[in-house]
Amino acid sequence: MTSDSPVTRVLANRYSPGGAPSLDNFKVVSAPAPTKDSLKENQVLVRSLYLSVDPYQRGRLTGATNNYIPCYELNKPITTDGVAIVEASTSADISEGDIVSSRIASWETKSVVDVATLRKLPTGTIENARDFVTVFGxxxxxxxxxxxxxxxxxxxxxxxxxxxxxxxxxxxxxxxxxxxxxxxxxxxxxxxxxxxxxxxxxxxxxxxxxxxxxxxxxxxxxxxxxxxxxxxxxxxxxxxxxxxxxxxxxxxxxxxxxxxxxxxxxxxxxxxxxxxxxxxxxxxxxxxxRYYGTPTEDEFMAEVGKLYKEGKLQYRIDETTGLENAPQAVLNLYDGKNFGKSVVKV
Missing domain, CATH: 3.40.50.720 (NAD(P)-binding Rossmann-like Domain)
Known part of the structure; x- marks a missing residue:
């Protein structure tokens, strides 16, 4: 993708309070690509690599105001956990080429993001980026x-x-x-x-x-x-x-x-x-x-990381390629068509 190429976005299109969701709950659009010139202080331009697809997203499409997690805003990008590569930065802490994760990653091929919402993955490379929304997700x-x-x-x-x-x-x-x-x-x-x-x-x-x-x-x-x-x-x-x-x-x-x-x-x-x-x-x-940033998270990374490194832990992944196909990946969760952890390779 060149800097002049438009970005793809997946927006929340409508709410469904009851019954099964459908593709009409989403809207796939194109938009002008953000550039490094648009960055403010402590912002980065990221290119999405992988995005998580999870059952809890159904609750975010109901329109309910009493859910444990806020609903998606209509005509705004869907968000989930994700990993991305930094293409430009105005931050002293995160540099071009770094792999970062976010718990509110926008379903966009490219985004301008505040560094406060990101976690730099010190051992992250493009080759193992998917691990941080799958086995370590x-x-x-x-x-x-x-x-x-x-x-x-x-x-x-x-x-x-x-x-x-x-x-x-x-x-x-x-x-x-x-x-x-x-x-x-x-x-x-x-x-x-x-x-x-x-x-x-x-x-x-x-x-x-x-x-x-x-x-x-x-x-x-x-x-x-x-x-x-x-x-x-x-x-x-x-x-x-x-x-x-x-x-x-x-x-x-x-x-x-x-x-x-x-x-x-x-x-x-x-x-x-x-x-x-x-x-x-x-x-x-x-x-x-409740457990993010606590010793429990450190214990998780240590224990699961050890088992995974030693080849004692298998993890099946159901990967969808292309952000435009992400809405169908969400729907597949609710009729059992997925097999393993669902992710989108952007």
């Missing part, structure tokens, strides 16, 4: 935080992981095995089930073909569940609650089965919450943003 950190701070795993326990082939689940499976747990994974196709087994799950099943959830869980974990890492919510969460052991820990990470309900009347109402009381269980949500 937000979903992996979420897996680590949920398992260690809420799950508090003990060797010999049994963990149940839903969406076990996804961005979060595949890390949970492997970290749990490293902790000496018996791991039961759940996924939505036979090839995904086989992948979950290949990364260490002791048992795995396809929730679309397993029959009654409660019985399928009991068959895979006859001694009960000590930890449940929940990425789906709804009916499967209810079934997991019937199979928990005394002192179980339920980690609420996502509820993707409920994201596209058309109205509150369609929301699945849990029936087995009494088990939380009778089994003295802990049911806690995970907000990973």
């Amino acid at each position: 937000m979903p992996s950190f979420t897996a680590f935080v949920g398992l260690t701070t809420v799950g508090k795993p003990k060797a010999g326990e049994t963990i149940l992981v839903s969406s076990a082939s996804g961005a979060v689940g595949q890390i949970v499976v492997q970290l749990a095995k490293a902790c000496g747990l018996r791991v039961v994974g759940v996924a939505g196709s036979e090839d995904k089930v086989e992948f979950v087994k290949s990364i260490g799950a002791d048992a795995a099943f396809n929730y679309k073909t397993c029959g009654v959830f409660t019985e399928a869980i009991k068959q895979a974990a006859p001694e009960g569940i000590d930890i449940y890492f929940d990425n789906v919510g709804g009916e499967f969460l209810d079934a997991a609650l019937t199979n928990i052991n005394f002192g179980a820990r339920i980690i609420s990470c996502g509820m993707i089965s409920q994201y596209n309900v058309k109205s509150a009347d369609e929301t699945y109402g849990l029936k087995n919450t009494f088990n939380i009381l009778t089994k003295a269980a802990i049911f806690q949500g995970v907000r990973v943003s």
Whole structure:
């Protein structure tokens, strides 16, 4: 891309309070490219390399004002985690050629960005830039935080992981095995089930073909569940609650089965919450943003980095090429067409 080439942007086009989102929620446009002459003090011109695609984006397209994360602004670029290369800089801390990451990366091929919103990756190169939105990205950190701070795993326990082939689940499976747990994974196709087994799950099943959830869980974990890492919510969460052991820990990470309900009347109402009381269980949500910049993040980078460097951690990536194709990558999350961590190679 030359400096005169227009940039591509993906904007939020409309909100969908209920039901499944569609391509109409997005607008792909071209615009004049920013130049280094437009930079103010402590700004950089970046070219996007990789952008993260994540299920939580559904909530940002609802238009709701009471969400835990603000909705996207209409006619403004979509934002997620991303990595980019610096093409020009007015900062003393970040230079041309540096690889940087941002938790609010704009879905633009090129952007002018304040350096305060960026993190320079000291070991970052174009060759490993993708790692910082995949194996070292937000979903992996979420897996680590949920398992260690809420799950508090003990060797010999049994963990149940839903969406076990996804961005979060595949890390949970492997970290749990490293902790000496018996791991039961759940996924939505036979090839995904086989992948979950290949990364260490002791048992795995396809929730679309397993029959009654409660019985399928009991068959895979006859001694009960000590930890449940929940990425789906709804009916499967209810079934997991019937199979928990005394002192179980339920980690609420996502509820993707409920994201596209058309109205509150369609929301699945849990029936087995009494088990939380009778089994003295802990049911806690995970907000990973609370742990950025804390010792927990350092522990994550050290532990996951060591496993990854030693070849003891696999990470499946579902890569889409071209920013113009990013909206479809988002939609693929909600009907199971993705396999692994979804990213866009810009």
